[in-house]
Amino acid sequence: MGNKFVIIGAGSTHTPGILAALTAKADEIKMSELCLHDIEYDRVYHMGEFNRIYMSEHRPDIKTSWTTDLKEALTGADYVFIQIRPGRNEQRAVDEHTCYKHGLIGQETCGLGGFAFALRTIPAILEIVKTALEVCPNAWLLNYSNPEAMVSEAVYRTYPQAKMLCICDMPISQQEQVAAYLGYDEKDLTFKYFGLNHFGWYTNIYNKKGEDLLPQLREDVLSGKVTGLSASQDAGKLDDYWFKTFNNVIKGFKAYPDFMPLCYLQYYYFHDEMMEQFDHEFTRADSVLAGREITVYQECKRVIETQSAKDSYLISGVHGNYIVDLASSIINDKRERFIVNVMNNGAIGNFNHDAVVEVPCYVGASGVEPVAVGYIPQFHKSLMEAQKGYEKLAVEACLEGSYDKALQAILLNKTVPSYRKGKEVLDDFLELNKDYWNPKFYK
Ligand code: G6P
Numbered sequence: 001m002g003n004k005f006v007i008i009g010a011g012s013t014h015t016p017g018i019l020a021a022l023t024a025k026a027d028e029i030k031m032s033e034l035c036l037h038d039i040e041y042d043r044v045y046h047m048g049e050f051n052r053i054y055m056s057e058h059r060p061d062i063k064t065s066w067t068t069d070l071k072e073a074l075t076g077a078d079y080v081f082i083q084i085r086p087g088r089n090e091q092r093a094v095d096e097h098t099c100y101k102h103g104l105i106g107q108e109t110c111g112l113g114g115f116a117f118a119l120r121t122i123p124a125i126l127e128i129v130k131t132a133l134e135v136c137p138n139a140w141l142l143n144y145s146n147p148e149a150m151v152s153e154a155v156y157r158t159y160p161q162a163k164m165l166c167i168c169d170m171p172i173s174q175q176e177q178v179a180a181y182l183g184y185d186e187k188d189l190t191f192k193y194f195g196l197n198h199f200g201w202y203t204n205i206y207n208k209k210g211e212d213l214l215p216q217l218r219e220d221v222l223s224g225k226v227t228g229l230s231a232s233q234d235a236g237k238l239d240d241y242w243f244k245t246f247n248n249v250i251k252g253f254k255a256y257p258d259f260m261p262l263c264y265l266q267y268y269y270f271h272d273e274m275m276e277q278f279d280h281e282f283t284r285a286d287s288v289l290a291g292r293e294i295t296v297y298q299e300c301k302r303v304i305e306t307q308s309a310k311d312s313y314l315i316s317g318v319h320g321n322y323i324v325d326l327a328s329s330i331i332n333d334k335r336e337r338f339i340v341n342v343m344n345n346g347a348i349g350n351f352n353h354d355a356v357v358e359v360p361c362y363v364g365a366s367g368v369e370p371v372a373v374g375y376i377p378q379f380h381k382s383l384m385e386a387q388k389g390y391e392k393l394a395v396e397a398c399l400e401g402s403y404d405k406a407l408q409a410i411l412l413n414k415t416v417p418s419y420r421k422g423k424e425v426l427d428d429f430l431e432l433n434k435d436y437w438n439p440k441f442y443k
Pocket residue numbers: 146168169170284288
């Protein structure tokens with residue numbers, strides 16, 4: 001018997017890239033069945049039919065199905081990919097515009113955009129994990145759903161028994177860009193890294209000879225030889241937003257040259273400059289809504305109308321490959337190295353052991369083995385402590401429906417300058433998230 005794979009939140013426009021990666025590695029991962037699930041009928045119908053037609057042409061031996069029934073999807077599942085977005089990109093746009101109205105960054109995971117999104121996603125994810133524990137307790141649950149920092153903190157705490165790994169494609173994507181600059185294949189380099197999701201740093205980059213290439217990269221940055229990173233390695237990150245974002249890696253490295261920052265630190269190092277640099281009338285979510293959300297569904301419709309996916313090509317990029325490679329490492333006990341969000345448990349010696357951190361791990365049939373990072377410097381530790389305090393309080397606010405904790409969480413976020421601003425945004429958010437947030441907020 002092969003493996004049944006399930007994609008929860010299959011209405012995401014990232015689904016085709018995952019389908020491509022799953023299909024390319026179908027034998028390696030022993031995939032015999034693939035079920036797509038979403039709570040929205042219209043979206044899962046389009047993705048599900050697209051998948052059925054595509055698979056019937058490429059891998060007719062693989063059984064396909066789609067459904068809006070969670071239990072049905074999870075029955076018999078071996079590997080479950082979760083990538084939900086309650087409120088879709090429409091609500092992401094609402095978060096961004098609401099924050100901007102008050103002069104703050106409303107990015108979907110950093111700043112307060114991530115706060116609103118976390119309070120929508122966590123209850124939905126917990127319901128999915130609970131159901132999976134009942135229906136397919138031996139299945140591996142691999143989660144991409146954002147904001148991953150707070151989702152992982154909520155799930156690992158609530159269901160420590162779940163075989164769930166929370167991952168992000170940003171480190172691998174940035175590593176691809178850096179490897180290209182250094183003239184290496186990413187697979188031939190070992191990146192040492194620590195932090196929180198969308199909040200981490202690279203400390204060393206070793207080649208196969210054991211030489212650390214990070215000092216040279218630092219010199220190139222400080223001398224002005226390199227001013228940006230090309231995103232040409234990742235087909236999903238070729239537009240102006242990512243161009244600026246990858247350039248801000250170099251800017252952040254120059255500003256604080258100890259370690260190379262993950263690109264998302266741009267929102268914390270340079271909050272005021274980000275407010276100047278990006279278009280806040282037409283935000284990132286607006287651009288996703290006007291672009292990918294339309295083109296991906298147009299393509300699904302075309303394939304369904306013609307009942308043929310022969311001339312439809314799916315871009316299997318970094319995003320799809322990373323989650324499939326992770327599954328493959330478990331299935332084939334490869335013990336390959338991935339950056340995963342795990343309970344710290346001492347991996348970072350001088351950081352809260354009872355907190356989720358993002359560190360390299362070796363992954364195989366027995367699960368994850370985090371790499372010991374050792375002790376981290378005061379600067380990074382303190383930034384992480386404030387951010388972790390925000391994340392933990394945000395999770396508590398979400399689970400308890402506590403306004404007081406929400407207000408405390410918000411002030412701990414580095415993008416929030418004051419009580420007044422934080423409260424204004426929180427009060428707007430409460431009004432705009434009535435359909436999603438813990439009902440206790442509204443009693
Ligand atoms: C990266 C991050 C993801 C995030 C995505 C947003 O891949 O790691 O966590 O969801 O960017 O991309 P988008 O094109 O939707 O802005």
